[in-house]
Amino acid sequence: MAENVLRPASEVLYRDELAALESVDEAPRPASWRLSPRMVATFILGSRGKKVGKKDLEISQKFFGDDALVERSVVTLASHRGLMLIGDPGTAKSMLSELLAAAISGTSLLTIQGSAATTEDNIKYSWNYATLLAKGPTPDALVPSPLYTSMLEGKLCRFEELTRCPLEVQDSLVSVMSDKVMLVPELRAESAVVFAKEGFNLIATANSRDRGVNEMSAALKRRFNFETVRSISDLDMEIELVRRESNKLLARSNVKVDMPREVVEILVTAFQEMRSGESKEGVRVEKPSTALSTAEAVGVAYAAGLHAFYYGTHKVEPAHMVQHLSGAVVKDAVDDLPRLANYFEVVVRERAKRHGGAWSALHEASALLPKAPKT
């Protein structure tokens, strides 16, 4: 795969890290796994300062906030049950699923992107109709799905947004997950059954917040271990992450701006407080209807950085944050705008009075918030 793509796959992006880990990995591996379970966790959680391999490479931390969740996920994938990652949008479920697949199977591309239009064909297999007409139902004419390929090769299959698929379509997974077998009745006896090779498993992701999402049947749920991915609750960790990721994005856009820590700190503090519905001082604030994930905080910081670069002084100020904050907080609900205004009123104003500094600047910039429409 070419590397000058907008977003390379994890196994390409972290090729060196994976190779380094593989070179030192002496622990036993489950069948078809590229790395041992503990190395998979190290790949995702980082080597914590330790240098690995001939090139003395430090493994970067890629998933933050819940190490135990990563450990449990790896243990689940080594078992006979699938892994279901569930949580609010923007909590890095898909990223985690991609990293797991890259580390365990060496590819994160065996992926089904679920939607309301997903059919059983998309999940299992379909046909090349020209060949089908010419040769009849033969293995040549069969177009395998990512799931089919994963079973054949003993790899991890990723199923994004599983609950967006209609219930009956989801259920085509039940027998695959329990018997590890896919039947292709159109083919002749010897090719009519695909047995999953050891190492096959499924990582699914699902949103727990969106409306219009389908439930899952109890039969399918039974085949998964569920892990709930939450927003990061550690303030410092989230600040660092938002700073790092937004700087990375800005660098990629060739934008050189100064992103002061205290500006990121007020952004992340505001996100955490609105998410939890309570300020540090114990004042109750109304939760907006959106998830306010770390990814969204990165989005706001990135947008503020672009704004400061193209229209400002090349230094990100609280005012830049305010301008983009409303876009992140107010998604579709009319009620969210008053909630944001209320946050500024009861929390920001007080803090500006007491602490001054960036909070004062933030409070002064509150005039930039859009006004709520009169109802």
Add this chain to the structure above:
Amino acid sequence: MSREVIVAIEWKTPRELEKRVDEILGWSTGVALFPVRHHSPTCARQLERWLRKTKPTAILIEGPSAYNDRIEVLSDPEHVTPFSLVATARRDGEVVGRAYYPFCDYSPELVALRVGKSLGAELRFIDLSFGERGGRHEPIDDEHANAPEETLGSAEDGPLARSSFTEALIAESGCRDFDEVWETLFELRGWDLSPHDWAVKVTAYALLSRQGYSAKELEADETLEREELMAWHLTDAQKKHAKIAVVTGAFHTVALRESKPKAKSHKDAEVFLAPYTFPRLDALLGYASGMSGPEFYQLVWDHRDKLTPFAHAAERTLVEASRLARRDGEILGTADAISATAFATELASFRGRPHVGRVEVIEAARSCFVKGDTGLVGARVQSALAEVMRGTRVGKLGPSAGQSPLIQDFNQRLQKLRLPLEHGRPQAQELEIWKSDLALSRSRFFHQTNYLEIPFAQKQRGPDLSTGEDLHLTIEHWALQYVPEVETRLSELSHLGSSVEDVAAALLVKAVKEAEGKSAELAKSLLGGLVMGLHGHAERLVPRLAASMFSDDDPISLLSAAQLLRTVLKGRERLSASMVRGLPQLAQQAYVQGALRLEKLASVSPDRIDQVLEALSGLLDVALTDAKLSPSRELLLDHAKAARDVARAKSPSIFGALDGFLLQLGVGNLEALAKHLESLSRGRTKHDGLGAYLEGVLAVSRQALLGDSALLTALLEHIEKSEWDDFLASLPSLRRALTRLTPAETNAVAERAAKELGVSKEDATAMLAAPPEVVSRLSTWEESYVDAERAWGGNP
């Protein structure tokens, strides 16, 4: 703390540290120290093995030395664990704090006592008792002074868990908190070590932890004072014994040899033994994950001679949790339990832990049993797991424990109050509580027993000071009966205190905590406290109640609190309420806060309408008759008017009540009320709305229908004009409304109505002379109506 040192404890102890630790332990000398942590099964097992091997002639144990004269009692084989020593601290005779020293089978201290007894060793507790300690556990400020708080006796975990070394260790080990660090390093990895290696590890850890504390800090939390006494006991025991084992928390072990011996007297120390339960132990241990798991560790302990006790406990726990969750409606089968057990084992070995721990069991249940977002659908699994980990064990004391102090106190109180103790038929007691001090003391005692649900005294009739009913009566009538259940109940309560009064106070404080922010319930507790004669505790409720009034959003709760406080003030002298300062201000504040929230009244749910009407008539009464307590007229009018505007569209009865309320305060007139009635009779809810409105009006202002009333005229007009079916439909609610009148008033209204309708009194009665079949039909209908209404009111 450097990484090397941490690694050193973890893997191979560097020589220097080991030498120092060996000096501390002194196992080759006549005084051998063994470090423990409370409720640690691994520690208990290692200690058991070590004691049986070394056979000391004296064992000194960290525990309240005030109990030493009865220490033999603790190892009575007839006791069933868990049980607890309870130490109380008093200030001016009142209990201000209470500490528990719970024992279960795997408590190292109990193991030491039991093994020591079988070895025939001298046993001795060597710590200060909670009540003897000077500073920290006495009330620090008023905020904390309100409660005999529960405290875990001698919490070494405190300094260990808080130390900077532990923080570094948590970060380094990949564990999430102290509990996980402890479990991983010492419970799981310690299980297969020799007692010596285990003791070295724990002592090294405690030594490094203790370095992070200054002498000042240790003095402030009384650590040093306690260690001085421990050292004194050690020196004292050495006079008689040549082979002594000292079993203390690891944090003390490392300092014991250097402490200055200093004897202490047992002033005011009060320690007694009481049965305990696993759920209480679980709550007391306060683990970060919220699940300490006494039953889980009990399972480990019970299987300590098997090869894999932890795996066994994990399996049992997960199978049982899946069973409980299934009972509660989760779809979980045996396959899930199997897969969770395997998951827990895999997770533990993934993390390099030699056994499955508590943490892995919890995580396995979450991953394998919860099918969805743990925050949304995990509650049933979580509570099932917590129940299984916690267990339901209830301790029981054998005969050697004697009567519990609470039972003794109960009997002493009976004697002091000259009351009968023999079992038998109920005896009547008549108490002239206003005249005789003895009667008042008895009444307070009876109220205390009632509050504690001790089935001893039952009140038959008399003035009820807590509701303000029958205050004109002067004698309280009680029936007393001493039944076996009295002692059972007293035993159940015995861990809460050593006297009936203390236990009543403890439960009162608990009730108050649970009622945080609910003014009416707090006021009820305050009143309960006064009736029981617990004036000191009642007084401490005043600031709490004042604070809760600002956060209480419920006007009904505020107004009923005000009403209750007014009752207290009325019977002030009888309740000795003048001993409690600030009550009148409190009552006034409650009325003001209630009045400020009148607008909220209209939005209460329909089943609380009766409470609204009662609250409003109470508020009106105080406004008209008690200028001292009443909020200002302007405030009342402003908020009542605003509330009426809200209620107009929402609730006819509250609308009516507020109309009546304002009418009584001289705002508006009967013509306006008549108009409201008329518009309601045409509105959407005409059948019920009319009666509901009228009921609201009459609930606060019965006069509205008396005399030359425009309201009555409007009512009669509606009756005359409405269709027969409509009239019948609105009849039930109208009748209900009119029951608010007294019989005399009903009569007057009826006469007035007859006059307006142009029928004479004779005609009216003549109209009743209907044929018998009509009468019978009507009365059948009335019966069914009354039944229906009762059912509607929830009293079938």
